[in-house]
Amino acid sequence: MGLRDDLERYREVGEQRRQDLAEFIQYGDLGQSRQDSVQIPIKIVDLPEFEYDQRDMGGVGQGQDGQPQPGDPVGQPQPDDDGDEDGEPGEPGEDGGDHEYYEMDPEEFAQELDEQLGLDLEPKGKQVIEEVEGDFTDITRSGPSSTLDFERLFKQGLKRKLAMDFDEAFVREALKVDGWGPATVFEWAREQHIPVSKAWIEEAYAELPADEKAVWDSIDEMTDAVDRESTANRIRREGVDQIPFRREDERYRYPEIEEEREKNVVVVNIRDVSGSMRQKKRELVERTFTPLDWYLQGKYDHAEFVYIAHDADAWEVDRDEFFGIRSGGGTRISSAYELALARLEEAYPWADWNRYVFAAGDSENSSNDTEEHVIPLMEEIPANLHAYVETQPSGNAINATHAEEVERHFRETDDVAVAYVSSPEDVTDAIYEILSTEDES
Structure with a gap:
């Protein structure tokens, strides 16, 4: 190499x-x-x-300016210019x-996460911001000449040409059958599905010389002697010199009116800040919620975030407070959902906003609050996705049943996700569980 x-x-x-x-x-x-x-x-x-030494050290092999000669003993290592000696701090590895x-940006982050986790969340447009003209796909019978669909007009005319065309020479030979006149030939042509008019037959018969009106003794003799040429062969040989365009075939294209919808999203992040939520649990919440925030911000045109902390009561906080705040109170998770419902109905109507409601905690909750209050509130709040993330670094506590109750109740629904995070290794699996639930729904 x-x-x-x-x-x-x-x-x-x-x-x-x-x-x-x-x-x-x-x-x-x-x-x-x-x-x-x-x-x-x-x-x-x-x-x-390569780096060239710019100091004047003399030529190679020259015994001057302090350069050692072959056989000279090698002295002790000399200090570097900065005073450090070999073996002192600064060695490799230290x-x-x-x-x-x-x-x-969040958009690129969302693309990277989609690729890594195998996701492809397609945001839903909610609020109509404008109506735009799309492709010229709709058809009308009137319009400006510049929008005339000439290709369609030509095809219709060509179809009519093929349907009306017939072998004129073959029909003229039928007029030469002894004893046949225009009426007999017309009836025969109809039986043979030849699209010829009676007027054309009468005109062609009138043009025949008298001595050619009895060339064939019978129609069978004529058809045995004369081959009927198909329309396709005749067009290949002679081409098409005239297309019968008709006004009823005219169609005019106009653009389909499309509604341009802005992809708005509001993400409500709920976190338990009670005394049981110690540092490791808080860190796991941050590791799970922060990438979810980036992901949804990258997926939607406009994203807003609401951060709610709760112990036995709930209050709204800013993003910086959300991950670090800690309280010493008890836990009533429904208080956070009550506040979330009020904020969403006040500022983020379901008709105009995509909604995500994410909650996290150690699954500890006051007695019967999950079944009697939290679950009914989750059902009352329309959202693209509800998710609960349980953070229990030491495994499930005896009274930590909130996640299990939610999972059991919403087992058959496709807009509620429950994830369990006991260590950083579980975070990406939890994110996948949440986002894949939204992807499937």
Whole structure:
């Protein structure tokens, strides 16, 4: 392998490629990113290159200017210009490597996640923002001449030409049968499905010389002696010199009016902030909800987010507070859904907005609140998708039954997803579970 091959190999390895997306979601520093900009670590490999020493060190093999001669003993390592000696801090492996970030917007993030997880969520347009002209697919009987569908007119005329055409020479020979006149030939032509008019036959008979009106003794003798040429053969031989266009065949194209709909989405993120939601549980919520926010923001034209925290009561917070806030109160999940319902009905009507309601916690809830209040509220809130994410790093607690109750009740529906996250390794599976449920519905 030559130097050029080495260089090409290093180029391939040294491309600034994005860290594996699943690895970034599971273990990466999500805090480096903003809501509208995703910062993904990339790995840098420097290309090897020759570097010429610019110091005046003398020529090769010259015994001057302090250059060692063959056989001279090698002295102790000398300090570098910055004062560090070999073996002191600064050795390979002790300093951190070069780190840079690839910045992608939420739309690119959504495309990458679709590819990695095998998803293809198709956003639904809700609010009509304008009506636009689409393709010229509709047809009318009147319109400006510039929109005349000439191709259709020509085809209709050609069909009529083929339907009206007949072998004139063959019919003229029938007029030469002894004792046959125009009326007899016309009846015979109808039996033979020859589309000839009686007027044409009478005119052709009048033009026949008298000595040609008894050439054949019978019609059978004529048909045995004269071959009837098909219309297709005759057109191939002679071409088409005239197409019978008619006004009733005229059609005019006009554009189909299409409604351009803006793909609006509101995402309601609900998080349990009660005393049982310790740091590891909060981190798992952030790892799951943050990529979902990026994904939906990248999929829709316009995205808005509502963040609701709750213990026994619920209140709205901003995004920065949402993932770090902690309370010491008890838990009543229905309080968050009551607030979510009020906010959605107030500002985000179902007719104009796609809705996603995502909740997360450790599945602990006050007695009977899930069955008596949360589930009825979920059924009352129309949404593209409801999802609940249980975060239990140490496994299920005895009284952590909220996720199971929701999953059991909505088992047969296609707009509710339940996911379980006990470690960062479960995050991408949880995201897939949620988004694939929406994809299927």
